[in-house]
Each structure stands twice: as structure tokens, then as C-alpha cells.
Amino acid sequence: MGGAVSAGEDNDELIDNLKEAQYIRTDLVEQAFRAIDRADYYLEEFKENAYKDLAWKHGNIHLSAPCIYSEVMEALDLQPGLSFLNLGSGTGYLSSMVGLILGPFGVNHGVELHSDVTEYAKQKLDVFIRTSDSFDKFDFCEPSFVTGNCLEIAPDCCQYDRVYCGAGVQKEHEEYMKNLLKVGGILVMPLEEKLTKITRIGPSAWETKKILAVSFAPLVQPCRSESGQPRLVQLRKSERWESGTRIPRANCWPGTRLVSLYWFLTIL
Numbered sequence: 405m406g407g408a409v410s411a412g413e414d415n416d417e418l419i420d421n422l423k424e425a426q427y428i429r430t431d432l433v434e435q436a437f438r439a440i441d442r443a444d445y446y447l448e449e450f451k452e453n454a455y456k457d458l459a460w461k462h463g464n465i466h467l468s469a470p471c472i473y474s475e476v477m478e479a480l481d482l483q484p485g486l487s488f489l490n491l492g493s494g495t496g497y498l499s500s501m502v503g504l505i506l507g508p509f510g511v512n513h514g515v516e517l518h519s520d521v522t523e524y525a526k527q528k529l530d531v532f533i534r535t536s537d538s539f540d541k542f543d544f545c546e547p548s549f550v551t552g553n554c555l556e557i558a559p560d561c562c563q564y565d566r567v568y569c570g571a572g573v574q575k576e577h578e579e580y581m582k583n584l585l586k587v588g589g590i591l592v593m594p595l596e597e598k599l600t601k602i603t604r605i606g607p608s609a610w611e612t613k614k615i616l617a618v619s620f621a622p623l624v625q626p627c628r629s630e631s632g633q634p635r636l637v638q639l640r641k642s643e644r645w646e647s648g649t650r651i652p653r654a655n656c657w658p659g660t661r662l663v664s665l666y667w668f669l670t671i672l
């Protein structure tokens with residue numbers, strides 16, 4: 405997938421091209437794309453291709469095309485303080501861009517199938533935090549990555565404001581994905597060869613919009629452990645939760661500074 409816009413000489417020129425072609429439409433998304441150099445998520449020997457509007461795959465490492473990430477970031481309608489779950493979080497490129505918008509009161513979780521890719525993402529994140537000028541210019545919501553199959557998330561996990569899946573979702577998993585969302589939340593995923601945006605408008609009501617024709621590698625199905633039990637993926641809950649304050653499931657991570665302050669004071 406990709407090739408929708410011309411290649412850039414550098415990251416800024418790639419973003420200029422994505423903007424001109426209307427893939428990037430809002431200031432927040434533009435700032436996040438400019439703050440993170442796509443080449444930093446490539447292996448050294450392949451960096452020369454980083455500013456082309458093309459997907460890149462090497463072993464288990466896989467990045468989608470810039471025009472796809474632009475559509476995804478716009479469709480997610482991100483705001484500071486929201487909780488975000490990235491299924492198939494890969495190199496962490498998208499999670500880091502999202503983290504720049506979520507800010508210090510957000511939640512930023514990623515689940516990746518391959519442990520070598522999770523390690524790669526953690527290294528890239530570490531370099532970004534230590535060396536990037538952008539890190540000092542934004543209030544960053546640092547992503548946390550876990551290895552596991554995202555179709556086996558523990559049932560007691562919180563629901564999220566925003567969910568993205570970076571691999572093709574089979575029709576039989578559509579309901580599972582929709583139930584990861586809080587009411588009011590937005591899910592973006594490739595479903596039946598279309599990038600699809602689903603908004604949860606009520607406890608059992610969702611609105612679906614097809615955004616773009618896409619071709620994604622499918623989500624890998626879980627394989628059972630020797631005991632026949634699923635290996636459940638545990639996502640780290642917020643500190644408030646761990647300190648013993650039970651938050652009703654539908655109200656996890658309410659997403660406003662005011663409510664964060666309320667919980668902080670309650671814990672004190």
C-alpha cells in the first residue's frame with residue numbers, strides 16, 4: 405500500500421506532500437508527524453526509503469505507508485488526556501506520534517505479537533526520549549508495549565477512548581474489537597479490505613464508516629498453550645487503579661485534567 409504522494413527528501417518534505425494531498429488535515433496531526441522522523445524507525449541500511457510513501461517490511465518489522473498513518477491519525481480524532489490502545493503496535497512509530505497528542509494525562513498502551521519487535525519498539529522509544537528535540541517541546545504520554553496476541557486481552561481490562569488495529573481484522577473478531585471501546589470511543593481498523601472507523605454511540609450501538617480501500621496483512625490467530633488455555637495479555641492499569649481506587653469500567657481514564665486532579669486528591 406502507499407505511493408499516494410511523492411517521496412520527500414526528508415521528513416518535513418514528506419509531511420508537506422501528505423498535507424498538500426489532504427491526507428494530513430489538522431494542525432495537531434501535522435505537528436505529531438513533523439516531530440517524529442520516520443527514518444528513526446528504520447534499520448540504518450534501509451533509511452534511504454523512509455521518506456517514500458511506501459510500507460516497509462523486514463523480518464518481523466513492518467511499517468505501514470505514510471498516507472495510511474495520516475488517515476489513521478486523522479480518523480482517531482485524538483485529544484489530550486484520552487486512553488489509546490494500539491493492537492499490533494510494531495515499531496512504536498504510531499504510538500509515539502499519538503503520545504505527543506495525548507500528553508501527560510493520557511494512557512498509551514501497545515500490544516505486539518513478536519517479542520523481537522516489542523524490543524525494537526522499546527529501543528526506538530528510548531532513543532527518542534534521550535535524543536529528540538521534539539521530546540522537550542511536547543508533554544509526552546510515553547507508550548508502554550507488551551508482547552502477546554491482541555486477540556487474547558484479559559477480559560477484566562479497561563475499555564479505551566481510542567483503539568487502532570494495525571493488521572487486517574477478520575469479520576469474526578469485529579465484535580471483540582468493538583467491545584474494547586468505551587461509549588463515545590473511536591476504533592479504527594482494516595476490516596474487509598477497508599480502513600474502517602467505528603464510533604461507539606451507546607452501550608450496544610456503534611456507527612460505522614468506511615474510509616479507504618486498503619490491503620493489510622491479517623491479524624495472526626491465537627495458538628493455544630500446551631494446557632489449552634489462552635495466554636491472556638495483561639495490560640497495565642493506571643496508578644490510580646493500582647493504588648486501590650476502583651474505577652467503574654465504563655469510566656476508566658475519563659480523559660480530562662479536572663477529573664485527573666479529582667482522583668489525585670482522592671488518593672491523597
Ligand SMILES: C[S@@+](CC[C@H](N)C(=O)[O-])C[C@H]1O[C@@H](n2cnc3c(N)ncnc32)[C@H](O)[C@@H]1O
Pocket residue numbers: 464465466467468491492493494495496497498499515516517518521552553554555570571622623624625626
Ligand atoms: C503493519 S504492522 C504495524 C506497525 C505499527 N503501526 C508501527 O507503528 O510500527 C502490523 C503489526 O501487527 C502485528 N500483529 C499481527 N497479528 C497480531 C496479533 N494477533 N496480535 C498482536 N500483534 C499482531 C505484527 O507483528 C505487526 O508488527
